[in-house]
Amino acid sequence: MSIYDTLVVLDFDRTLFDTAAFHQDYLLPHIGRQFDLSTAQFPPHFTPPSEHGFFDAFQHIRTLRPEVSETTIARWAATLPPADFLLPGTATFLTHLAAQHIPHLILTVGSPQFQRFKLQLSALTATLPAHIIEDISKVQVVRAAYQNDGLFHWLMNGEEELRAKQIVLVDDRLSHLEGLPMYAQGFWLKMAAKPAERARPIPPGVQPIDSLLELLQVVE
Numbered sequence: 001m002s003i004y005d006t007l008v009v010l011d012f013d014r015t016l017f018d019t020a021a022f023h024q025d026y027l028l029p030h031i032g033r034q035f036d037l038s039t040a041q042f043p044p045h046f047t048p049p050s051e052h053g054f055f056d057a058f059q060h061i062r063t064l065r066p067e068v069s070e071t072t073i074a075r076w077a078a079t080l081p082p083a084d085f086l087l088p089g090t091a092t093f094l095t096h097l098a099a100q101h102i103p104h105l106i107l108t109v110g111s112p113q114f115q116r117f118k119l120q121l122s123a124l125t126a127t128l129p130a131h132i133i134e135d136i137s138k139v140q141v142v143r144a145a146y147q148n149d150g151l152f153h154w155l156m157n158g159e160e161e162l163r164a165k166q167i168v169l170v171d172d173r174l175s176h177l178e179g180l181p182m183y184a185q186g187f188w189l190k191m192a193a194k195p196a197e198r199a200r201p202i203p204p205g206v207q208p209i210d211s212l213l214e215l216l217q218v219v220e
Contacts, residue, residue: 006219007152007164008097008104009142011171014192015087015212016094016106016125017118022085027057034076035065054134056111074113083121087192093212094124102219103162105129105154107138107169109176129156139179142167146183168219170212174200187215 013019028039041064042057058073097104105128108115112132120126133141145152151163167184171177172192180186186206190198202208209215 002163003151004103004162004164005166006102007154007162007167008102008215008219009107009138009167009169010104011138011173011176011189012106012108012115012119012125012130013110014172014194015170015189016090017122018085018087019118022083022118022121023057026083026085030080031057031061035061035068037061037064054110056114058114058117059111070113077117082123086122086124089212091124093216094128096216097219100220103156103164105131105156107131107133107141109133109138137179138169138171138176139181142169142184143181146181168215170215173197174203174206177206178203180205185218187218 010016023042028042031037032039042060058070058077061073062068062070094104106119106125108119108130110132111134115130115132119128119130131141142152145154145167147153151165152167154162154164156162168187169177169180169184170187170189172189172194174188174193174197177186177188180203182205184205186203188202188206188208189210189212190208191210
């Protein structure tokens with residue numbers, strides 16, 4: 001089994017994906033037409049219940065329209081057209097990683113149904129291994145992947161185990177990088193961060209970057 005030098009673990013929302021534009025320009029118009037809901041019935045900026053939480057638009061539909069089942073929403077979502085809401089530089093970055101055979105995956109926080117829907121919108125992210133977590137932190141996931149042999153062991157798509165000497169974790173939220181062990185590298189995408197995140201102190205071992213393309217010099 002091959003052992004890689006680096007495994008790149010990427011956040012999705014606001015790191016690879018323009019979540020705000022997706023909500024305003026794509027999701028809300030479709031929801032409004034299908035379920036007769038207005039923008040005013042959704043929380044401003046789709047604020048999650050807490051800084052560590054997440055917003056689930058599908059659950060919000062069910063809250064506002066209790067008569068609509070989860071199955072109905074899933075069937076409706078499957079009929080929506082593909083769309084590209086990847087942030088500038090994302091396609092170049094992912095294509096370069098693939099061309100250089102640098103293993104990479106998505107680690108995202110949210111409800112599985114809603115996150116999978118967003119991941120499937122773009123062909124580039126639809127084919128990437130993606131791990132969706134709800135009730136544990138990203139740092140806990142990284143710690144669990146580190147084994148006694150000094151390598152990170154990660155199941156890719158639940159089947160193939162990948163082994164790497166180091167992990168690079170990229171996120172727009174400093175709160176997702178706090179407590180990262182010294183045997184992993186953290187990179188904070190500060191240009192995508194919300195104002196509250198920018199006001200936080202940068203945790204030890206975390207390096208701020210302005211774009212994903214800066215990472216190419218690190219992982220090559």
